[in-house]
Amino acid sequence: MSAQRGFPAAEFGARLERAQRQMAAAGLDLLLLTTEPDVRYFSGFLTQFWQSPTRPWFLLVPAEGKPVAVIPGIGAPAMERTWIEDIRTWASPNPADEGLSLLAETVRELAGEAPRIGIPSGPETHLRLPLAEYDRLRGLLGGATFRDDAGIVRALRIVKSEAEIAKIGTACEIVSGVFEDWSGWLAPGMSEREIFRRFKIACLEAGADDVSYLVGGAGPDGYGDIISPPSEREVQDGDVLILDTGTLYDGYFCDFDRNYAIGVPSDAVARAYRTVFAATEAGLEAARPGATCADLFNAMAGVLSADGAGAGNVGRIGHGLGTVLTEWPSITASDRTELVPGMVLTLEPGLEYAPGLMMVHEENIVIRDGGAELLTRRAPRDIPVVT
Template identity: 50%
Template sequence: MTNTLIAPPRGFEISEFEARTEKLQARMAEQQIDAVFLTTEPEFRYFSGFKSQFWESPTRPWFLVVPASGKPIAVVPEIGAAGLHQTWIDDVRSWPSPRPEDDGISLLADTLAACATRHGRIGAMLGPETHLRMPAANFAALQDRLSQHVLVDVSLIIRELRSVKSEAEIAKIRFACEVTAAGFDYLLEHLRLGMTEREACKAMHLEMLRLGADACPYLISASGQGGYDNIIMGPTDRELGNGDVLIIDTGATFDGYFSDFDRNYAFGRGDALATRAYEAVYQSTEAGLSVAAPGRTTGEVWQAMWDVLEQAGALGNDVGRMGHGLGMQLTEWPSNVPDGNVVLKPGMILTLEPGMTFAPGKMMVHEENILITEEGCEMLHKRAWSELPVIS
């Protein structure tokens, strides 16, 4: 029987963009910030609704200015002006890009200066895990043109706003998760000894597209005898044989929102150490699920998961965190880290990603996607198998 999934509506109501902008402006007022300018695709899309594959090209910069009140102002290459006029944005200012000698910098500087006349403070994404998506020389030129103003970091404000999802955002992420979970189930029925990692990943990729995913920009795998020691590469043309364990870690998208989780498969026989490690990461996830709730912290979630892994004999965890935020990007703020102090709120979407080195050179990682609710948390997709599946 062919699986069918019902996709939620695409896009958002204008009221959603109005609410996002008003929340940012309220935070700006608290810090006496006159204007914020945004340069990266997720933030630009979050406040404008402008969704385009043209961001794949590094040639042209794009800017969105959020003033202290009123709608955002788009400062964009002429090639994008028509697309911006299809959004809720009214004020679209453009220049003939590419123009390396002044690729929108004077237009952006004039726009910001006109908005920042009260406090002289302008915000930008300047913190960890951010970038400005413009040449360094252009940023220096912008700073020079705005030398009478103070540039401040607003990355934490933006992250906090984006971390709590609306019902419409949750529906898109849930669908992306359901598609991915169904893809893993499909693979469980179609994996065979002798297949290559690449063949396995391609089969899953095609199934997720068939089920309704827009794309699968992130799909990696690793395999090895009784485990694996590198989970960020691949897939490769390595054939899967007796005693191998395969992990596939993937993120599918729907309407610009990601899923991100993985599953593990054993081939021919279940290695005893790998089987025990699988049981440990499964129980570690259970511990994370029991703790993830409003008022708890990311550090508490990490500790609950690590306690289980440590008791199971984990030799270490080398990835630095055990889960993260999820949404318009594959990985978002916050991270589940030791002593993490980010307080969980209803509407946050996180991954639980316990991982352990269970033998020298061998790892086991498990990842699920959850929504923080008023009462605790809920899975956004079908839970992983409680036992390590064996492909014969």
């Protein structure tokens, strides 16, 4: 069953209440939000128009009261369908004043002449505002103090509500079914480009909103590159194919992969697949409240190293997941982020089993009081064989 689309106003009210409580503790008068996932988290404003870099968008979270949107006029109808009531607009594009004077006026109205403004500025954040425009805004608000948001937004977004988890779970269910029904989109002799195209179509037909991320590759006895676009090369006996997708349902991503052997796999391929499967099992067992991301890394890396392999060259073996394909935290040996119920993560162990040849496996989980709950349907224990 698909998760209900959208959120009730009470969901946004609860997010706002938690943010304002933490703002008071951190001594902040306003949060200034400028990126799609942060604006959407507090407003519900869902649109693909963010792919256009022409216009800036602003959402102000005050110490009291509901958020205020300061946005280009073209976005007003979509924002009016959210729970946001105070929507202020300007005619854009307008390079001479791209909403900054209206934003400054609104800041002063909400928080006075000397507000303490928090902006998310930790790892995996960006401002989405030209440096010159940011300098101009600071000039317009000469009495304001701009500072880091004390990690408030990240702390809120890292723990998902049940409604958010249901959306990620729906995306996982849709794509799990497509992966399992591989005979409908995969056969020897097809080109990588055709496989990618047919896979995306299958996901859309199964109920996904978009397949905005699909990477992978295939090669004789394995693959070494899993982030480049597909080629016209035809898959053939002896190949190993991986597809890794971030597919969307109502603004929330799944992110997992599946591997396929074209014809009977070699012993090295079969063994590498079983190793990453076992590493994922170790991650599932270790993913409990109170553990850290480093604990997860060590559990999975221990299985890889016991089989004579390292933890691959991607720098981590999993990450957070939600409104962005990859979110904080990272599953690395040095990440001490503590796992708490409601966190959604990927487990993504990978290894190099021969020079230049990789095997990567990925599942999506949510942390519960009793441990990890799979959101994806578990991959087969042995690599599927396509004939």
